[in-house]
Amino acid sequence: MNAEQRTDQARHRTADSAFIRACRREPVPHTPVWFMRQAGRSLPEYRKVREGTGMLESCTRPDLVTEITLQPVRRHKVDAAIYYSDIVVPLKAIGLDLDIKPGVGPVVAEPITTRADLDRLRPLDPDDVGYVTEAVGMLTGELGATPLIGFAGAPFTLASYLVEGGPSRNHERTKALMYGDPQLWADLLDRLADITAAFLKVQIEAGVSAVQLFDSWAGALAPDDYRRSVMPASAKVFDAVAPYGVPRIHFGVGTGELLGLMGEAGADVVGVDWRVPLAEAARRVGPHKALQGNLDPAVLFAPEQAVRAKAHEVLESAKAAPGHVFNLGHGVLPNTDPDALTRLVEYVHTTTEAR
Template identity: 45%
Template sequence: MNDTFLKACRGEKTAYTPVWFMRQAGRYLPEYQKVRGKVTFLELCKNPELCTEVTLQPIDIFDFDAAILFSDILIPMEAMNLRLEFHEGRGPVFPDPVRSRQEVDELIIPDPEETMPFVLETIRLLRNELKVPLIGFSGAPFTLATYLIEGGSSKVFYQTKRMMFEEPALYDALLRKITRCTSLYLQAQARAGAQALQIFDSWAGILAPVDYARFALPYVQSIITDLRKVTDVPIIYFANNGSTLIEHTVTAGADVLGLDWRLNIKEGIARIGEHAVQGNLDPMALFLPKEELEQRIKQLLEDAAGARGHIFNLGHGIQPQTSPDQARIAVEAVHRFSGR
């Protein structure tokens, strides 16, 4: 087992900088497209054999130092008694948004073993195949709540913020249910064999720091506190567009903080202190010419030299239009420049 990624998460000395990419199993790969052409996205997420296949694809092709479970952050929300659909060009849709006390009360807190066994079976299958660590994951409660309240993706998050400010008790009741569901889900992933866990707060950056501290952070802290009682696997917290939130995210309790590209990683490291750091190449930088891409990666590695531990990653998910050749150039450059 190549445990370089796990060592970096724990802040231990590594022979080189480990690298993986968010959404590394996905639409930019012809191999993935071939599998995806046979099933819908939700059917793929619920098929352990196919999920195992697409999770392994980028490991076999690019030599990443960690694999991330193929799934979707909204799978446990469907298990809470909600109808989830994926529409081409629109993304995830909840046809019946959650905006009233009755709708919150009707949500269940599912047993992951009973309602999402396909996720846990995928983890078990992957552990038998992988020679690098496996990352499990979930969405953060605030990010998950935005999809339930808005009914899907949003640009202004009108319904979410209106509930936060006008009906904070209702908002808290919803977030508490989502938090409990997510906590149980991540605990089950750890029991099934996930060797690290990442919490994605994709929409945290839409909040003012004072609102993040009240309406998002406490629920993440609750999940991590629960996890610490039952597992010692490293925990990564990624608050997208969160450079204004670092003084709060450092209190979340995670071992590793993910940074997006909007902040120089050297500055980020100075602000996060004793945490390991993950990031933070702009995904669009993968469209640079080879020499410029390699130079940018080299500079990023140099800027991250002072980190307690550094895991090279993109500042968000790899774009579907990215050439696999560019991904290969990036992974090889990280390994070469960091001493592998």
């Protein structure tokens, strides 16, 4: 089978799933649910298989990737799997010296600060990530009609790690470069857009049914700066994968003021954090995009009744959206009780089936 046939087959296999239908704003049998960061994090079975293997090394092992991706699907009965990887995997694959420090996040040995540093950001060749093609192939075989979501980090969020050298609260160095040397900034984001697009294409050609672009830290930007200095690069990524016809999800945190622009960048589905009610998000994004979200992940630490009440509020507010994928407003928090997630999936399914 060639890449085009694999993409076609993946599309047909999952076209009738609640998740894909919701992304396309078609009627659904129940509201589909999945959780950002459902793979890894809170599951004991994840910790067990990861024992003795580094995070980034585990991402290059198709057997581990397949097992970890499937764990939350088996346990929670979520409507979609998310491919186990990390946003820095393509950067590591082109040879950057970086690692993921437990409890910290991605750390880059030599941050990018000058034009000469751009040379280290060479284009991604599909052969750099052959393990992704292999793991996606194994996964689609196991998942059947359950969609597999591929993902990548958006140019701005990746640039923040590369320029800061690690996680950052205020993104000072990143913004200093963005405002101080707009041409270098634009060239940096453009290179990252090409790497990101190439990485998503590998996943789509291997058989994922949808893709999510994580611009986790875009909420640090004012709308005018986002529009001028970030949106063109994210739009380039969305345009590059548009011909494949798989749903494209665009997510960030604290992005209430950016939701309209994030839709305009080329997404089919806009991810919303818990700060903006979905009915208001629907107004900001317009009638041609589905929404994904947006239960506060911290709510899962409250008693069962409170979780249900808050989930009910999300579902009610989502009635204003032309399509809704239930999710948290950000990733599963590390100490979340896995049983609370399983119960939440069941609650969303049973209450929306009856509608």
